[in-house]
Amino acid sequence: MIDFYTYSTFNGKRVAIMLEETGLDYQTHIINLAKGEQRSIEFLEINPSGRIPTIVDDGLTLTQSAAILIYLAEKSGSFLPTEASARAKVIEWLCFHATDISPTMFDSFYLTQRCQPAQPQAAELLNQRIFMLYQNFDAELAKHEFIGGDSYSIADIAMFPTLPADTTEFFQSYPNLQRWFQQVSQRSAVQIGMQMPV
Ligand SMILES: N[C@@H](CCC(=O)N[C@@H](CS)C(=O)NCC(=O)O)C(=O)O
Incomplete structure (x- = not known):
């Protein structure tokens, strides 16, 4: 357990x-x-x-x-291929989250929600950086069904919860990300995981 x-x-x-x-x-x-x-x-x-x-x-x-x-x-x-090159691609996209997107999102959150006084202009610069990084994901998803390859993997699982709650406007710039989001959000494990903790 x-x-x-x-x-x-x-x-x-x-x-x-x-x-x-x-x-x-x-x-x-x-x-x-x-x-x-x-x-x-x-x-x-x-x-x-x-x-x-x-x-x-x-x-x-x-x-x-x-x-x-x-x-x-x-x-x-x-959810993690064993073949070396496929595995490396999944870990590459997982690292995008671990070292680029997630820390930048945290920093932006701190600048607006924790900093006294709040630093909205600095946070906006970081948000723009995140949106630039999402362009890479959109381009990847034009080539492959999933992030980092043709199979659903931990790279997709790392990505999903980081998307904004209101995706309507967001997806106008990322059509491939939107296709992927609609596909992945059908998975029952994703639906349950996104509700947790209850
Ligand atoms: N790089 C870590 C980040 C962990 C982290 O900062 N967790 C936040 C919530 S998402 C937390 O527990 N914050 C509490 C605190 O900093 O006091 C990871 O990927 O797990």
Whole structure:
């Protein structure tokens, strides 16, 4: 049984989707970030960096959503190709999230929601950067059915929760991303993972 510590953020949701996709046995523990539960002594003993998502599986404690996705893919034997070049492409697109898109989104969030005074102009520059990066995804999806290849993978799972909640205007600039979004959002594991935690 995997213990899954999470909250309703895109990093938490991508692991929730993956757990649902793999069918692995898991139990969810909500860490309410709004109430500061990530700083509780109990949770800091599990993850000293005080952040979700975190999983504990058979003596292994693992943090960082990208590392968790790779671990769960290997454990379940799904959503990560074994052939070297196909695998490398999936990890390349996963890294787009781990090192480019997700940190930039966080920085933009901090500049508008945490910074006193808020820095909307700086945040807007970062948002423009994210939109430029999404162009790469749109171009990739013109060539392949999924991100990083012809099979659904952890690169798609990492991407899905980062899209804006209201996609109507957003998708006008990204037709291939829209096709992909409509396809992936049909998956029941994605629908369940996006609702979590309940
Ligand atoms: N790079 C990490 C980011 C983890 C992270 O920053 N999680 C946020 C929520 S999405 C968090 O727990 N923040 C609580 C805090 O910083 O106090 C990942 O991919 O998992």
